[in-house]
Amino acid sequence: MPMPAEGLIPNASDPIISEMLNYLGINKLEDLFSDVPGSILMNEPTEIGKPLTQSEVEALYNEKLEKNVSVKLSFMGGGLADHYVPPLVDELVTNQEFYSSYTPYQPEISQGILQALFEYQSLMAELLGMDVVNASLYDYASALGEAGRFSVRVTKRKKILLASTTHPERKAVLKTYMEPLDVQIVEINREAGGEISLDELSANMDEDVGMVYLETPNFFGVVERKIEDAADMVHSKEALLVVGTDPLLAGIVKPPGELGADVVIGEGQHLGGYMSYGGPSLGIFAVKKSFRHIRQLPGRLIGMTKTVDKMYRGYTMVLQTREQHIRQEEATSNITTNSSLMAVRAAIYLALLGPDGIRSVAEKILYNTEYLKRKLGSLPCFNIQFKGSLHFKEIPVVSEVSWSEVNSWLLRNGILGAFQVSKLFPDVDPTGKLGLLSTTEKHRLADLDLLLGLMREVCS
């Protein structure tokens, strides 16, 4: 009986191996490793275990995943939420021509993925009100890290002002990326309403500042309403305003690109991707069409072009001289493998939903958020933090009942409840009372009422 691996390796049968070895004038596979010092050549196999058949692999995997606790509804916030993925998105990205190909180094045989990525760049640029979007970075947080490095290259300044309401994990990533560059990071506090304090921003703006970063919605779900004012302050000192955003917010609120942002970053996983315990994710990185900025972009860029005979429109990778495979240590970033298939997901999602579909999803999220805010806020044991502000998707809830009690009650009823902030970020909430709920277009009114009913019960 051949082992399952042989079903994956066409030349693994003895007659073929013999024929090939014979042609090479050697006797056994081991002879091909004669250049490896004998002392390190393995004598016994790795300890991975016996090979399993396909059906065994699937059964074992399913058996393990059954140990997860399945929920029918997820309201957990903290940066990712349970969005609806139109089945067409799944269907189209299972084309092997998309998923099994690699970086389109040979454009003539790769027009499909090149055009899909060009469309991603173009659709995302429209959504965010920007001009140029790269072909993807790893995720939102690494996009922030790259934005920090970008700002140093463009402005030659080594100070970053960072809204204190930034997601703590993104703060951490920025710190990791900036540490070798010896960049100073200063946090700008929030106002009472949860938005960035413009007074404090103004007080800290000086000629050393290369980049100011804020998020909308921020970690607490609060939408920043004074980005234009912030942009004026930042630009008066010739620094860059980098805005992190949830791209879905742009379906209903004026996009950062129309509010003066120089760079927009964000998480594209919300657009046609699953939570998947955190990834694969999609880092968005967008700039305006300043040549100086485009030259300093990290990551891959796809451009429309023509054939050499100028007869056809086509697509190819451009400005590769910024990239590691050519520029080595002078490259704008080390990124190589990126998140292309997630970008294709986002492109299909945006093409399918179009202006009406995107607006409708964003509106649904906004209405769900507002509804939960009002209803939860009216319960005796829950308060909404930054109640008077505009929230989108994420709702910061201060609970007088312990969150572990609330969440286990919800879980018993098939609902994944709030993310208790102090569990991972005690600095952000030392009280332990703050939880982040999220709501998406997936939640029908009846689902919201189910959650509210259960939270009312836990309150009484």
Added chain:
Amino acid sequence: MNRRYVQAKWQLSEGVLEPTVFELGEIEKGGVVVAKVEDELRREVGELEDLIPRDLQRGAIGLPGLTEPEVARHYSHLAQMNYGVDSGPYWLGSCTMKYTPKVVMKLESHQSLRNAHPYAPEETVQGILEVLYELQKMLSSITGLPKFTLQPAAGAHGELVGALIIRKRFLDLGERRDEILIPESAHGSNFASAAMAGFKVVRIPPSEEGTVDMGALRAAISERTAGMMITNPNTLGIFESDILEIADLLHSNGSYLYYDGANLNAIMGWVRLSDMGVDLAHLNIHKTFSAPHGGGGPGAGAVGVIEELADYLPVPLIVREGDTYRLDYDLPKSIGRVRMFHGNIGVLVKAWGYLKLLGSEGVRLSSGIAVLNANYVRKRLMDMGFEVPYGKDRPCKHEFVISLSKFRREYGVRALDFAKALMDRGVHPPTMYFPPIVQEAFMMEPTESDSLEELDAYVNAMGELADLARRDPDDLLSAPKNTAIGRIDDSFANKRLWLSWKIYKEREDS
């Protein structure tokens, strides 16, 4: 007979193959509504004007409005104008374009994974954590490196983690070591990652055999050397037989040896990294462990380290306590985070499935056959007169490099022209012009996924092209003819910089 390939080609108007989505649908109107505010909810919450000030409301959104069948056909057309691993041989050197078993593909779509929130309580995701923990253990078994993080999103991301770990280690030791040694033939990302982590890069030139020049290495090592990044086999496909001496030189200098796992498919199950003296390494889940390359990503770049460096890994780590699994955030010396959450989990579970499918013997067999295929193809090409500039008297590993400079010199046919003409013959061209130490380079990596017939077809295509280069070089210079589109003008692309539909329209109108 020689095989031929004609790629699908959609042409719906003059000079344009498939139009863009912007040309297919009306802009700013229409689209598919997948969710909407219920009437009752709207009554309850009120009008939009009361929620968002008018001047902050979104105006027109410049997206096209299409219907679902139109979108389905559009992207199906695009897929047909692309070439994947399931289409045929795809020998991009150092990229390991192996076949992804479909059972492995299926694992990411399990509902219980797709719906899992990264902050879900650990007790609700024990299954996922167990799979990931087992993957770490299997990677440890293959590499001999005891501790792993699965967080990095790609190989280069793993390199950055590795370089940062080395940096942090020396900061903690109070030693000022600011140099990383990298062989000239290394992958470009090595140089970029080291630089991102704040190191000065010191290049080690190759010996005449194409391996690390030991004299140059000895001369380069100093008290400033933090470590060396190496891939073994190197990008020429040659095993660095001096690896133990290299490791000794570094270790006796207090420096670390970092291993770039891009070429692990050559030695998986044959040599453990720890036995080579490797202190830390990244593994490319999307190369060696069969997760697909996604048209460029997402991948995953697991990083393994020796115990001495384990405290520096990014948080959180997946650990086991008795029969339960949890995330450990308590690593005071950690380099911090390099991304959000725990990694590209949908990619990582594929590696778990792949290794379960292969088992210990399958792992070794995969690399063994990958190396056999590479040696077979190399010898066949050498027998036809193709030039192998380095290491032709010893076996290669999973890849090898030929030089086509003779064809350029004699007939004006470049590696680029060979690549374009190969496409018409139903194969994806190899990596070109890399490593830079070889003129007119073709870096070829046939994986274990190709049959003998496929190998022969590829070799025959190369033979046909060599013949054609002598007889009718113009035929090669005008290739490709059978792909969806003819030769693309890259310099025009870099001059125009039509980077989005918006920019294209503006410039076209002006």
